[in-house]
Amino acid sequence: MTSLRTRERLIQRLREEGIENERVLETMRTVPRHAFVDEALASRAYEDTALPIGYGQTISQPYIVALMTQALLAGGPIKKVLEVGTGSGYQTAILASLVDDVYTVERIEPLLKLARRKLRELGFRNIQFKLSDGSWGWHEHAPYDGIIVTAAPAELPQTLVEQLAPGARMVIPVGGPTLQELQLIQRTDTGHTSERLELVNFVPLVRDRT
Ligand code: SAH
Numbered sequence: 001m002t003s004l005r006t007r008e009r010l011i012q013r014l015r016e017e018g019i020e021n022e023r024v025l026e027t028m029r030t031v032p033r034h035a036f037v038d039e040a041l042a043s044r045a046y047e048d049t050a051l052p053i054g055y056g057q058t059i060s061q062p063y064i065v066a067l068m069t070q071a072l073l074a075g076g077p078i079k080k081v082l083e084v085g086t087g088s089g090y091q092t093a094i095l096a097s098l099v100d101d102v103y104t105v106e107r108i109e110p111l112l113k114l115a116r117r118k119l120r121e122l123g124f125r126n127i128q129f130k131l132s133d134g135s136w137g138w139h140e141h142a143p144y145d146g147i148i149v150t151a152a153p154a155e156l157p158q159t160l161v162e163q164l165a166p167g168a169r170m171v172i173p174v175g176g177p178t179l180q181e182l183q184l185i186q187r188t189d190t191g192h193t194s195e196r197l198e199l200v201n202f203v204p205l206v207r208d209r210t
Contacts, residue, residue, distance in 0.1 A: 006046040010062055013048055019066045021073060027097045028066055033059075035118055036088040055108050057203055059088040060150055064182075064200060068148055068171045069094055071184050071197060075169045078145040082163065084134030085150035085205070089115030092127060095148065102127045103141050105134035107208060133208035137163040144168060151205040152180040161185060161192050173202040 034045035050058040086106035106112040142163035149172040164187035173180035182197040
């Protein structure tokens with residue numbers, strides 16, 4: 001069983017690490033992270049660490065989820081978000097608790113199916129799922145008020161920048177297979193600006209077609 005105390009300890013730790021958006025902290029307190037990992041790992045769900053979810057993928061570290069979500073929301077109210085890399089669906093649940101509509105893309109079918117089932121069981125009704133290579137975004141629903149990418153490309157995918165509304169933000173790790181820069185991209189009238197947030201370690205963004 002995962003006690004409320006272990007969850008509370010995680011929130012305290014996120015505060016100490018510099019997460020200060022109260023809506024983000026409250027959402028991380030209420031969304032059950034243990035529901036998104038295998039039962040055998042559930043007792044570790046409120047440790048501030050990434051955990052395996054099968055297929056060589058991981059559920060992101062809570063601090064990184066909080067940091068990315070906070071950075072996305074810092075620009076002002078957001079209605080529609082694109083997430084690339086559904087994985088376990090945990091980040092999806094955090095986003096769906098904070099914005100009106102979430103569009104999430106995953107390329108590994110069993111992960112997408114499992115995430116969809118869990119999110120439905122938890123009562124989320126504002127998430128649309130797509131099995132696809134998310135480096136191409138999801139252009140039918142563009143432009144987005146925000147984009148979160150939870151797998152790392154070697155270079156910033158221009159297609160994703162183009163699916164941002166004017167002034168909208170994207171949080172994305174960019175770099176090599178073991179270490180990347182978490183970047184905050186902001187769409188401008190003429191192109192985009194980019195700010196480095198932190199060094200991170202995500203799984204690679206895999207390209208399925210060119
Ligand atoms: N936010 C997720 C992170 C999962 S790991 C979580 O916390 O659970 C990253 C995910 O990105 C993996 O599930 C991987 O399959 C997926 N991924 C990698 N390349 C992708 C691509 N091109 N398009 C869509 N998903 C991709």
